[in-house]
Amino acid sequence: MSPRAACRLAALGFIPVFDYVPGKVDWLAHNLPVEGTAAGAPTIGARLRHDVATTFLAEPVAAVRARVAASRYEFALVLAADQATLLGRLRPSVLENADPDRQAGEVMEPGPSTLRPHEPAQAIAERLAQRHLGYAIVTDPEGRLLGTVHPSDLP
Amino acid sequence: MITPIALPALRTLLDEGAQLVEVLPAPEYDEMHLPGAVNIPLKTLDATTTAGLDRSRPVIVYCWDGL
Numbered sequence: 001m002s003p004r005a006a007c008r009l010a011a012l013g014f015i016p017v018f019d020y021v022p023g024k025v026d027w028l029a030h031n032l033p034v035e036g037t038a039a040g041a042p043t044i045g046a047r048l049r050h051d052v053a054t055t056f057l058a059e060p061v062a063a064v065r066a067r068v069a070a071s072r073y074e075f076a077l078v079l080a081a082d083q084a085t086l087l088g089r090l091r092p093s094v095l096e097n098a099d100p101d102r103q104a105g106e107v108m109e110p111g112p113s114t115l116r117p118h119e120p121a122q123a124i125a126e127r128l129a130q131r132h133l134g135y136a137i138v139t140d141p142e143g144r145l146l147g148t149v150h151p152s153d154l155p
Numbered sequence: 156m157i158t159p160i161a162l163p164a165l166r167t168l169l170d171e172g173a174q175l176v177e178v179l180p181a182p183e184y185d186e187m188h189l190p191g192a193v194n195i196p197l198k199t200l201d202a203t204t205t206a207g208l209d210r211s212r213p214v215i216v217y218c219w220d221g222l
Contacts (some may be wrong), residue, residue: 020219
Protein backbone atom coordinates (compact mmCIF):
# COMPACT_ATOMS: atom_id res chain seq x y z
CA MET A 1 0.00 0.00 0.00
CA SER A 2 2.70 2.51 0.91
CA PRO A 3 4.48 2.23 -2.48
CA ARG A 4 1.27 3.33 -4.21
CA ALA A 5 0.86 6.19 -1.73
CA ALA A 6 4.45 7.28 -2.33
CA CYS A 7 3.87 7.34 -6.10
CA ARG A 8 0.70 9.34 -5.62
CA LEU A 9 2.48 11.90 -3.46
CA ALA A 10 5.31 12.19 -5.99
CA ALA A 11 2.72 12.72 -8.73
CA LEU A 12 1.22 15.50 -6.63
CA GLY A 13 4.59 17.21 -6.63
CA PHE A 14 6.00 16.29 -3.25
CA ILE A 15 9.79 15.99 -3.33
CA PRO A 16 11.43 14.03 -1.83
CA VAL A 17 9.16 11.17 -0.83
CA PHE A 18 10.39 8.26 1.27
CA ASP A 19 8.64 4.94 1.73
CA TYR A 20 9.20 3.19 5.05
CA VAL A 21 8.44 -0.13 3.39
CA PRO A 22 8.81 -2.41 6.46
CA GLY A 23 5.97 -0.38 7.96
CA LYS A 24 4.22 -0.22 11.27
CA VAL A 25 4.80 -3.88 12.08
CA ASP A 26 8.57 -3.30 11.81
CA TRP A 27 8.36 -0.32 14.17
CA LEU A 28 6.39 -2.39 16.68
CA ALA A 29 8.80 -5.30 16.35
CA HIS A 30 11.63 -3.01 17.45
CA ASN A 31 9.72 -2.30 20.67
CA LEU A 32 9.36 1.38 19.85
CA PRO A 33 6.59 3.58 21.29
CA VAL A 34 3.31 4.22 19.50
CA GLU A 35 0.35 6.54 19.90
CA GLY A 36 -3.36 5.71 19.67
CA THR A 37 -6.21 4.09 21.54
CA ALA A 38 -4.41 0.74 21.74
CA ALA A 39 -1.01 2.17 22.58
CA GLY A 40 -1.30 1.03 26.19
CA ALA A 41 -2.28 -2.54 25.39
CA PRO A 42 -0.04 -4.94 27.32
CA THR A 43 2.68 -6.48 25.18
CA ILE A 44 5.59 -8.68 26.11
CA GLY A 45 7.91 -5.86 25.11
CA ALA A 46 6.83 -3.99 28.20
CA ARG A 47 7.60 -6.97 30.45
CA LEU A 48 11.10 -7.87 29.37
CA ARG A 49 13.91 -8.94 31.64
CA HIS A 50 17.44 -7.95 30.70
CA ASP A 51 19.54 -9.85 33.20
CA VAL A 52 19.96 -13.27 31.57
CA ALA A 53 23.57 -14.37 31.31
CA THR A 54 25.05 -13.94 27.85
CA THR A 55 28.20 -15.29 26.31
CA PHE A 56 30.10 -15.35 23.03
CA LEU A 57 31.10 -18.15 20.68
CA ALA A 58 34.67 -18.62 21.91
CA GLU A 59 34.07 -18.45 25.64
CA PRO A 60 34.84 -21.71 27.50
CA VAL A 61 31.87 -23.46 29.03
CA ALA A 62 33.52 -23.27 32.47
CA ALA A 63 33.42 -19.49 32.43
CA VAL A 64 29.80 -19.40 31.27
CA ARG A 65 28.84 -21.97 33.87
CA ALA A 66 30.18 -19.77 36.64
CA ARG A 67 28.32 -16.75 35.40
CA VAL A 68 25.05 -18.64 35.05
CA ALA A 69 25.46 -20.04 38.56
CA ALA A 70 25.68 -16.48 39.85
CA SER A 71 22.48 -15.50 38.04
CA ARG A 72 18.89 -16.37 38.81
CA TYR A 73 18.60 -18.44 35.61
CA GLU A 74 19.85 -21.83 34.52
CA PHE A 75 20.68 -21.02 30.90
CA ALA A 76 22.75 -18.57 28.87
CA LEU A 77 22.30 -16.92 25.51
CA VAL A 78 25.09 -16.81 22.95
CA LEU A 79 25.57 -13.51 21.13
CA ALA A 80 27.55 -12.58 18.03
CA ALA A 81 30.58 -10.32 18.10
CA ASP A 82 28.27 -7.30 17.91
CA GLN A 83 27.12 -8.30 21.41
CA ALA A 84 23.54 -8.07 20.23
CA THR A 85 22.61 -10.67 17.62
CA LEU A 86 21.35 -13.91 19.11
CA LEU A 87 23.16 -16.96 17.79
CA GLY A 88 22.24 -19.70 20.23
CA ARG A 89 21.40 -20.91 23.68
CA LEU A 90 23.18 -23.00 26.29
CA ARG A 91 20.57 -25.13 28.00
CA PRO A 92 20.99 -26.28 31.61
CA SER A 93 21.86 -29.84 30.58
CA VAL A 94 24.68 -28.61 28.35
CA LEU A 95 26.03 -26.29 30.99
CA GLU A 96 26.00 -29.12 33.46
CA ASN A 97 27.44 -31.89 31.31
CA ALA A 98 29.61 -30.36 28.58
CA ASP A 99 33.40 -30.47 28.74
CA PRO A 100 34.28 -27.22 30.56
CA ASP A 101 37.10 -26.54 28.09
CA ARG A 102 34.84 -26.55 25.04
CA GLN A 103 33.69 -23.28 23.59
CA ALA A 104 30.12 -22.03 23.87
CA GLY A 105 29.74 -22.01 20.10
CA GLU A 106 30.60 -25.71 19.91
CA VAL A 107 27.93 -26.89 22.29
CA MET A 108 25.18 -24.30 21.92
CA GLU A 109 21.73 -24.96 20.52
CA PRO A 110 21.79 -22.76 17.38
CA GLY A 111 18.89 -20.58 16.36
CA PRO A 112 16.53 -20.88 19.31
CA SER A 113 12.94 -19.79 18.75
CA THR A 114 12.20 -16.15 19.45
CA LEU A 115 9.26 -13.79 19.74
CA ARG A 116 8.81 -10.15 18.72
CA PRO A 117 8.08 -7.60 21.46
CA HIS A 118 4.69 -6.46 20.14
CA GLU A 119 3.10 -9.85 20.84
CA PRO A 120 0.14 -9.51 23.26
CA ALA A 121 1.13 -10.36 26.82
CA GLN A 122 -2.00 -12.40 27.53
CA ALA A 123 -1.66 -14.57 24.44
CA ILE A 124 1.99 -15.29 25.15
CA ALA A 125 1.23 -16.11 28.77
CA GLU A 126 -1.28 -18.70 27.58
CA ARG A 127 1.13 -20.09 24.99
CA LEU A 128 3.93 -20.48 27.51
CA ALA A 129 1.56 -22.22 29.93
CA GLN A 130 0.25 -24.58 27.24
CA ARG A 131 3.77 -25.58 26.26
CA HIS A 132 5.09 -25.67 29.83
CA LEU A 133 7.79 -23.16 29.00
CA GLY A 134 9.52 -21.14 31.69
CA TYR A 135 10.50 -18.25 29.44
CA ALA A 136 10.71 -16.99 25.88
CA ILE A 137 13.48 -15.10 24.13
CA VAL A 138 12.54 -11.80 22.50
CA THR A 139 14.47 -10.26 19.61
CA ASP A 140 13.91 -7.53 17.06
CA PRO A 141 13.50 -8.34 13.33
CA GLU A 142 17.27 -8.25 12.84
CA GLY A 143 17.74 -10.90 15.52
CA ARG A 144 19.13 -8.59 18.16
CA LEU A 145 18.37 -9.71 21.68
CA LEU A 146 15.86 -7.47 23.46
CA GLY A 147 15.41 -9.62 26.55
CA THR A 148 13.47 -12.56 27.91
CA VAL A 149 9.87 -12.80 29.06
CA HIS A 150 8.71 -15.01 31.92
CA PRO A 151 5.25 -16.27 32.88
CA SER A 152 5.38 -14.70 36.34
CA ASP A 153 5.73 -11.27 34.72
CA LEU A 154 2.69 -11.72 32.46
CA PRO A 155 -1.02 -11.29 33.22
CA MET B 156 11.81 10.69 -6.51
CA ILE B 157 10.76 7.87 -4.20
CA THR B 158 13.28 6.23 -1.92
CA PRO B 159 12.53 3.05 0.04
CA ILE B 160 14.00 3.26 3.52
CA ALA B 161 14.42 1.07 6.57
CA LEU B 162 14.27 1.96 10.25
CA PRO B 163 17.69 3.64 10.67
CA ALA B 164 17.03 6.08 7.82
CA LEU B 165 13.51 6.67 9.08
CA ARG B 166 14.82 7.75 12.47
CA THR B 167 17.41 10.02 10.90
CA LEU B 168 14.85 11.69 8.65
CA LEU B 169 12.45 12.20 11.55
CA ASP B 170 15.23 13.76 13.59
CA GLU B 171 15.79 16.11 10.67
CA GLY B 172 12.15 17.17 10.58
CA ALA B 173 10.56 14.94 7.95
CA GLN B 174 6.77 14.52 7.92
CA LEU B 175 5.32 11.09 8.62
CA VAL B 176 2.11 9.94 6.92
CA GLU B 177 0.26 6.73 7.70
CA VAL B 178 -1.81 5.71 4.67
CA LEU B 179 -3.85 2.96 6.34
CA PRO B 180 -7.60 3.46 6.95
CA ALA B 181 -8.52 5.74 9.84
CA PRO B 182 -9.61 3.00 12.30
CA GLU B 183 -6.16 1.39 12.07
CA TYR B 184 -4.47 4.75 12.53
CA ASP B 185 -6.69 5.61 15.49
CA GLU B 186 -5.80 2.35 17.17
CA MET B 187 -2.06 2.66 16.80
CA HIS B 188 0.33 4.82 14.82
CA LEU B 189 3.91 6.01 14.91
CA PRO B 190 4.46 9.07 17.11
CA GLY B 191 3.78 12.28 15.27
CA ALA B 192 2.28 10.62 12.18
CA VAL B 193 -0.72 12.12 10.42
CA ASN B 194 -3.32 9.97 8.69
CA ILE B 195 -4.12 10.29 5.00
CA PRO B 196 -5.65 6.98 3.90
CA LEU B 197 -4.53 5.85 0.46
CA LYS B 198 -8.08 5.93 -0.87
CA THR B 199 -8.42 9.60 0.05
CA LEU B 200 -4.96 10.75 -1.00
CA ASP B 201 -5.32 13.74 -3.34
CA ALA B 202 -4.42 17.41 -3.63
CA THR B 203 -7.04 18.38 -1.07
CA THR B 204 -6.15 15.89 1.65
CA THR B 205 -2.43 16.58 1.28
CA ALA B 206 -2.87 20.35 1.42
CA GLY B 207 -1.82 20.34 5.07
CA LEU B 208 1.57 18.82 4.32
CA ASP B 209 4.58 21.11 4.17
CA ARG B 210 6.06 20.95 0.67
CA SER B 211 9.40 22.22 1.94
CA ARG B 212 9.99 19.14 4.10
CA PRO B 213 10.51 15.51 3.11
CA VAL B 214 7.50 13.21 3.37
CA ILE B 215 7.68 9.64 4.63
CA VAL B 216 4.78 7.27 4.04
CA TYR B 217 4.14 3.92 5.68
CA CYS B 218 1.43 1.31 6.00
CA TRP B 219 1.39 -1.97 7.92
CA ASP B 220 4.12 -3.84 6.06
CA GLY B 221 4.54 -2.24 2.66
CA LEU B 222 2.19 -4.69 0.92
